[in-house]
Amino acid sequence: MDEPVRHICGISGGKDSSALAVYMRGSVPEMEYFFCDTGAELPETYEYLTRLEAILGKPIARLNASRGFDHWFEVFRGALPSPQMRWCTKNMKIKPIEEWIGDAPTVSYVAIRADESNRKGYISTKPNIESRFPFIEDGIDHDGVMQILRDAGIGLPAYYEWRTRSGCYFCFYQRKAEWIGLSERHPELFERAVAIEQKVLQDAGVNGDADFGEQAMRGRQYTWSGGETLVQLRSRREEILERHEATMARANKTRANTPLVEALANALDDEDDALPCTVCTL
Structure with missing residues (x-):
């Protein structure tokens, strides 16, 4: 008997992935939602995830890396992560995702918008994982994302008052x-x-x-x-x-x-x- 296909949607705590989760809730009832929790997220992110779970009517699985930042910090001999060496993303985000998925046939829904189709999200090289881009397929741009969040009554995370990117509080991509x-x-x-x-x-x-x-x-x-x-x-x-x-x-x-x-x-x-x-x- 063939193994059932899993349908997954990753949520970063940002507006696009949150809007995609809301957007897909009716069309893919068996959707599994997940969040890679590094343990270094902003308090506003955790609060927003709780609100989002209520909207989705489903739990958001928290994926924790088996080893935290301090461990990998020592492995890389005290070198901070950087755009040239993003060891935090690899070890604290991608590895937990792929371990959670395992070898089951899986469709991963990625929140790249129609107006930014030149960007790349998490696209696994594992042969059992197929990536889909619903916003690109359906022509949903930035304004469409904002409308989805307004219609759902959830709005934006509070950190958008001063920061436009989710992620660790010490992220090196911060301006x-x-x-x-x-x-x-x-x-x-x-x-x-x-x-x-x-x-x-x-x-x-x-x-x-x-x-x-x-x-x-x-x-x-x-x-x-x-x-x-x-x-x-x-x-x-x-x-x-x-x-x-x-x-x-x-x-x-x-x-x-x-x-x-x-x-x-x-x-x-x-x-x-x-x-x-x-x-x-x-």
Whole structure:
């Protein structure tokens, strides 16, 4: 007898994956929802997942890596994860997903929108996993995603007031203004990120005021945010926020009556257009 096909939908805590979960709930009754919990997520993310479970009428499986950040941090000899070496994504997101799926034939529904079809989400190379893109297939863009969330009555996670990407509180893809937002909204989490960074610098014998260009030459990530430590970044709070507010004003001027989340996204993208890891941030 053939093994039944599993249908799965990953939820990152971001707007797109959450909208896809809501969108698919009626058409695929047997859908299994999952969330890769690194243990370093924002409190707003956990709160939003609880609300989403009520909307879906189903639990969202929490997939925890068998080894946490501290373990992999030591394995990689104290090197922070970076765009060039995303060991956090591989070991704390992708591995738990594929272990949870196993060898069963599986259809994975990925929340890439119709207006961003050039982006890549989690697409497994395992032969038993087939990826589908309902938003692309049905022509659902950013406005469509927002409408789905409004119609469901769930809206956006609270962190969208200051940050537009889900993921770990110490994610290296954060923009400068988002780090400042973390320091003000969750100072205890910011201090944890500072402590991790300071340990890296101390172990490497790098002076926090040194020229961090040396780290690029060695291919090693010494700081969470490019070119400066979090302590240095925080000392530039006024400068960063002034620039951010000016960029927000330009974004609003370009398109009148722009919703906060769109103006924030436009402003942050202008400040830093680095694409995040879509396994974490859809």
